[in-house]
Amino acid sequence: MSKNLTSRAEDYSKWYNELVVKADLAENSAVRGCMVIKPYGYAIWEKMQAELDRMFKETGHQNAYFPLFVPKSLFEAEEKNAEGFAKECAVVTHYRLQNDPDNPGKLRVDPEAKLEEELVVRPTSEAIIWNTYKGWIQSYRDLPILINQWANVVRWEMRTRLFLRTAEFLWQEGHTAHATKAEALVEAEQMNDVYAEFAQNFMAIPVIKGVKTESERFAGAIETYCIEALMQDGKALQAGTSHFLGQNFAKAFDVKFTNNEGKLDYVWATSWGVSTRLVGALIMTHSDDKGLVLPPNLAPFQVVIVPIFKTDEQFEVISDKAESIIKELKSLGVSCKYDKRTTHRPGAKFAQHELQGVPLRIAIGPKDLENNTVELARRDTLTKEIVQIDDIASTIKDLLEVIQDELFTKAKNFRDEHTTEVEDFETFKKVLETKTGFISAHWDGTAETEQRIKELTKATIRCIPMSNKMEEGTCVYSGKPSTQRVLFAKAY
Amino acid sequence: MSKNLTSRAEDYSKWYNELVVKADLAENSAVRGCMVIKPYGYAIWEKMQAELDRMFKETGHQNAYFPLFVPKSLFEAEEKNAEGFAKECAVVTHYRLQNDPDNPGKLRVDPEAKLEEELVVRPTSEAIIWNTYKGWIQSYRDLPILINQWANVVRWEMRTRLFLRTAEFLWQEGHTAHATKAEALVEAEQMNDVYAEFAQNFMAIPVIKGVKTESERFAGAIETYCIEALMQDGKALQAGTSHFLGQNFAKAFDVKFTNNEGKLDYVWATSWGVSTRLVGALIMTHSDDKGLVLPPNLAPFQVVIVPIFKTDEQFEVISDKAESIIKELKSLGVSCKYDKRTTHRPGAKFAQHELQGVPLRIAIGPKDLENNTVELARRDTLTKEIVQIDDIASTIKDLLEVIQDELFTKAKNFRDEHTTEVEDFETFKKVLETKTGFISAHWDGTAETEQRIKELTKATIRCIPMSNKMEEGTCVYSGKPSTQRVLFAKAY
Numbered sequence: 001m002s003k004n005l006t007s008r009a010e011d012y013s014k015w016y017n018e019l020v021v022k023a024d025l026a027e028n029s030a031v032r033g034c035m036v037i038k039p040y041g042y043a044i045w046e047k048m049q050a051e052l053d054r055m056f057k058e059t060g061h062q063n064a065y066f067p068l069f070v071p072k073s074l075f076e077a078e079e080k081n082a083e084g085f086a087k088e089c090a091v092v093t094h095y096r097l098q099n100d101p102d103n104p105g106k107l108r109v110d111p112e113a114k115l116e117e118e119l120v121v122r123p124t125s126e127a128i129i130w131n132t133y134k135g136w137i138q139s140y141r142d143l144p145i146l147i148n149q150w151a152n153v154v155r156w157e158m159r160t161r162l163f164l165r166t167a168e169f170l171w172q173e174g175h176t177a178h179a180t181k182a183e184a185l186v187e188a189e190q191m192n193d194v195y196a197e198f199a200q201n202f203m204a205i206p207v208i209k210g211v212k213t214e215s216e217r218f219a220g221a222i223e224t225y226c227i228e229a230l231m232q233d234g235k236a237l238q239a240g241t242s243h244f245l246g247q248n249f250a251k252a253f254d255v256k257f258t259n260n261e262g263k264l265d266y267v268w269a270t271s272w273g274v275s276t277r278l279v280g281a282l283i284m285t286h287s288d289d290k291g292l293v294l295p296p297n298l299a300p301f302q303v304v305i306v307p308i309f310k311t312d313e314q315f316e317v318i319s320d321k322a323e324s325i326i327k328e329l330k331s332l333g334v335s336c337k338y339d340k341r342t343t344h345r346p347g348a349k350f351a352q353h354e355l356q357g358v359p360l361r362i363a364i365g366p367k368d369l370e371n372n373t374v375e376l377a378r379r380d381t382l383t384k385e386i387v388q389i390d391d392i393a394s395t396i397k398d399l400l401e402v403i404q405d406e407l408f409t410k411a412k413n414f415r416d417e418h419t420t421e422v423e424d425f426e427t428f429k430k431v432l433e434t435k436t437g438f439i440s441a442h443w444d445g446t447a448e449t450e451q452r453i454k455e456l457t458k459a460t461i462r463c464i465p466m467s468n469k470m471e472e473g474t475c476v477y478s479g480k481p482s483t484q485r486v487l488f489a490k491a492y
Numbered sequence: 493m494s495k496n497l498t499s500r501a502e503d504y505s506k507w508y509n510e511l512v513v514k515a516d517l518a519e520n521s522a523v524r525g526c527m528v529i530k531p532y533g534y535a536i537w538e539k540m541q542a543e544l545d546r547m548f549k550e551t552g553h554q555n556a557y558f559p560l561f562v563p564k565s566l567f568e569a570e571e572k573n574a575e576g577f578a579k580e581c582a583v584v585t586h587y588r589l590q591n592d593p594d595n596p597g598k599l600r601v602d603p604e605a606k607l608e609e610e611l612v613v614r615p616t617s618e619a620i621i622w623n624t625y626k627g628w629i630q631s632y633r634d635l636p637i638l639i640n641q642w643a644n645v646v647r648w649e650m651r652t653r654l655f656l657r658t659a660e661f662l663w664q665e666g667h668t669a670h671a672t673k674a675e676a677l678v679e680a681e682q683m684n685d686v687y688a689e690f691a692q693n694f695m696a697i698p699v700i701k702g703v704k705t706e707s708e709r710f711a712g713a714i715e716t717y718c719i720e721a722l723m724q725d726g727k728a729l730q731a732g733t734s735h736f737l738g739q740n741f742a743k744a745f746d747v748k749f750t751n752n753e754g755k756l757d758y759v760w761a762t763s764w765g766v767s768t769r770l771v772g773a774l775i776m777t778h779s780d781d782k783g784l785v786l787p788p789n790l791a792p793f794q795v796v797i798v799p800i801f802k803t804d805e806q807f808e809v810i811s812d813k814a815e816s817i818i819k820e821l822k823s824l825g826v827s828c829k830y831d832k833r834t835t836h837r838p839g840a841k842f843a844q845h846e847l848q849g850v851p852l853r854i855a856i857g858p859k860d861l862e863n864n865t866v867e868l869a870r871r872d873t874l875t876k877e878i879v880q881i882d883d884i885a886s887t888i889k890d891l892l893e894v895i896q897d898e899l900f901t902k903a904k905n906f907r908d909e910h911t912t913e914v915e916d917f918e919t920f921k922k923v924l925e926t927k928t929g930f931i932s933a934h935w936d937g938t939a940e941t942e943q944r945i946k947e948l949t950k951a952t953i954r955c956i957p958m959s960n961k962m963e964e965g966t967c968v969y970s971g972k973p974s975t976q977r978v979l980f981a982k983a984y
Contacts, residue, residue, distance in 0.1 A: 046555065065534055069582075087589075119582070168561070
């Protein structure tokens with residue numbers, strides 16, 4: 001592994017790509033736009049999955065699994081959704097290969113094995129799921145249905161980047177069915193709250209909760225709730241969305257129920273999802289020029305112990321110490337790896353663990369044995385100190401909590417420093433060019449103004465914050481009256 | 493839900509299909525051969541996943557994720573594997589739909605969005621993974637690679653059955669790379685042992701460990717280890733396989749490494765997998781004419797409490813009792829659901845929980861309040877007794893262990909009773925027609941005899957048991973000399 005990472009100041013995008021590969025998180029595959037998630041990167045995703053899954057179950061949801069394929073006729077049924085995804089979907093047309101008569105040893109599609117109806121590889125599962133729910137729902141007694149699915153989806157993106165935008169990605173998609181509009185709205189907002197809590201408390205990523213403007217909504221949604229995060233380069237990243245779908249899918253798939261007054265009505269729907277994109281958000285929130293910085297909650301292992309020794313005898317004594325520390329840490333719920341590889345020198349190990357963002361590193365050398373100490377190094381602050389070995393486990397447990405908190409605070413301070421209230425369009429453009437970040441400005445509420453601002457500055461409306469207070473003002477572009485500020489930014 | 497299940501004696505296959513649907517495990521979808529796994533069925537799969545994942549990690553494996561698609565040129569690279577799967581693979585040929593000019597409101601494949609190279613939806617991932625490993629392996633220091641993937645795969649089967657054979661299914665596939673043949677062989681056998689331990693100790697399904705004959709091997713394998721179970725109808729079911737792939741994939745993808753003597757060699761490989769098919773095995777091992785019977789380890793909830801009451805006051809007192817029992821059970825690690833639905837009568841609840849195989853049912857009525865008792869019913873034996881409420885939690889915990897053990901013993905006795913040593917072909921045919929089950933018989937070791945027996949009886953060689961002792965004998969079909977018995981059966 002070559003040592004130096006491009007610095008963020010030099011080329012942020014290059015820094016990101018290099019980091020993902022060098023830290024062994026993921027790499028591009030032989031399939032255009034699809035990535036291989038390597039064990040270290042997948043271990044981070046597993047930690048996210050476990051926590052989200054716990055939160056979903058705590059809020060009454062169950063997991064299920066629906067087919068990978070959506071028959072074209074179902075895909076078409078909800079018009080806006082179909083329109084939104086038709087341009088980027090992978091289509092299965094055949095179900096067999098045969099020997100190619102023109103190329104011995106090669107295979108070709110068997111022209112006789114053409115499907116009667118093409119199958120779309122799911123870009124999202126509303127269509128196949130609502131077609132299924134039709135069979136499950138007759139009466140209000142069958143509602144609500146609160147289901148989540150962990151799955152892979154495919155969107156044939158033309159410009160892809162590891163984790164941030166890939167043709168295939170992993171995600172979870174919740175799909176719920178309700179008897180009333182009010183209940184569905186509560187669900188959609190609740191799940192956006194769950195995402196916000198997860199991002200902030202578990203990933204240490206500060207987010208703004210808001211709703212999308214019409215032009216930024218999910219295809220087929222009436223309202224899209226979202227959480228928006230700010231990356232270190234001043235660009236926003238949509239980290240999760242939760243959609244109130246109204247009765248659009250129920251109407252498209254004819255899903256009616258008898259309500260408690262004995263009347264037939266269409267069912268109300270929500271859907272909500274987060275994806276492996278969150279790994280990208282994680283990287284671009286906390287990491288630095290030395291490599292990955294992981295919040296302790298997401299680190300595949302939170303502590304690494306590196307022995308420093310010259311003789312076998314020293315190694316043995318150090319290993320005894322290490323094993324006893326690991327045992328103590330384990331009993332406190334702290335994960336720890338003992339890096340006793342003989343193929344690498346301590347310096348190389350230090351560099352690797354720094355690059356891979358292990359929150360804490362313990363080094364134990366012969367002097368430490370004499371003094372009953374270890375060297376304890378923090379990845380996030382790049383500081384180290386000599387500490388007494390007694391009580392080391394509880395010291396570490398506390399320190400991990402401090403790190404988790406400080407990473408959040410640091411990111412939140414950055415976000416706040418890069419959020420600017422702007423009143424006129426000249427300043428708007430200037431802020432985008434210099435300081436970057438979120439711009440809080442008045443907007444006249446029209447799609448035309450939104451579009452024009454996007455064309456002129458590449459900034460989009462990230463969201464209308466949920467916490468907005470009403471405030472008289474004039475649109476930063478058109479000068480027309482406005483009642484609240486919205487958040488603009490260039491975005492991933 | 494209609495009440496009566498077809499009995500097993502009447503029509504085993506119909507019983508199975510009805511049970512899967514009525515117990516809310518899964519159903520067919522709008523996509524030919526693909527199933528929807530419903531929350532109750534998925535919860536069982538999640539329990540299997542959690543335990544297997546734990547066992548894989550304990551044996552040093554890490555999870556990762558590789559692309560869903562395999563470019564045709566990679567798919568072709570290992571000849572036998574390609575041949576084995578070409579006839580049943582879904583092929584993506586296009587990446588966009590467009591409005592159909594001939595059918596307003598409909599979409600069609602955009603002829604201009606044809607892929608340069610077709611993509612096969614993975615039927616198994618050896619090809620894409622070994623193409624990736626090529627970039628990861630240079631030296632013996634990079635070995636072993638011990639990776640597992642949880643994923644969906646697609647095999648375009650013509651005759652499908654819920655869980656047992658579906659076009660898309662969920663599975664895990666381990667793919668390991670080793671420096672030596674010996675190490676790869678140990679790995680392949682170890683993972684088959686893990687599967688056997690999992691099937692027996694966790695699922696209460698007795699299995700025979702063995703190796704496959706050449707004609708039954710995985711396409712591309714040198715040796716296929718397997719675990720074989722016997723279903724209640726006397727048919728065998730292959731419950732898991734672990735393959736020693738030799739250097740076949742390393743050669744196909746040119747994956748060489750420098751060994752510790754500085755010489756270049758091809759890498760040695762294994763792969764191993766189990767799938768949602770195990771849910772089918774579970775059903776057909778333990779369930780009865782009343783419905784599902786679940787071993788406590790796999791039950792989404794192990795105990796259900798049903799209140800029986802006439803007045804609100806009774807309901808309140810019963811609920812207090814129920815909540816305190818649930819709390820006690822939880823502290824002992826036992827999962828329990830309180831079924832306090834007001835939309836269903838107790839009788840309907842009993843029937844549903846019986847159908848869904850909840851291991852233990854507690855009913856609490858007004859008389860129980862007086863006597864400080866509950867009614868405790870076992871699903872597996874369909875027995876019930878009145879027990880004192882004090883110590884109920886520890887009574888239940890112990891009873892769940894007893895049930896888990898007894899289910900295994902019952903299935904093992906059935907398997908043993910349906911395993912017959914046979915010396916001549918007339919008896920062979922007769923046993924298959926009457927008693928069914930496994931037939932242990934001598935075989936001359938030729939593919940011709942194996943094929944002939946299959947044509948004449950539909951029985952195949954399920955495996956050559958690992959525990960075989962050498963024994964002189966003559967082939968049950970050809971009369972030629974043989975040194976060991978093999979296991980024949982009709983199979984799923």
